[in-house]
Amino acid sequence: MRFQFSEKWAVFLLVAVGVFLSTMDSSMINVALPRQNGWYSSIF
Secondary structure, three states: OOOOOOHHHHHHHHHHHHHHHHHHHHHHHHHHHHHHHHHHOOOO
């Protein structure tokens, strides 16, 4: 018996990965921007 991967699970997987990557991206930016402002002595 072979496992059948339906299209709705593929869509769910893509959306879940997209949400995860978006969350990681925004949290990295929130950490990186204040540190870069200190390096360049700028106000953001």
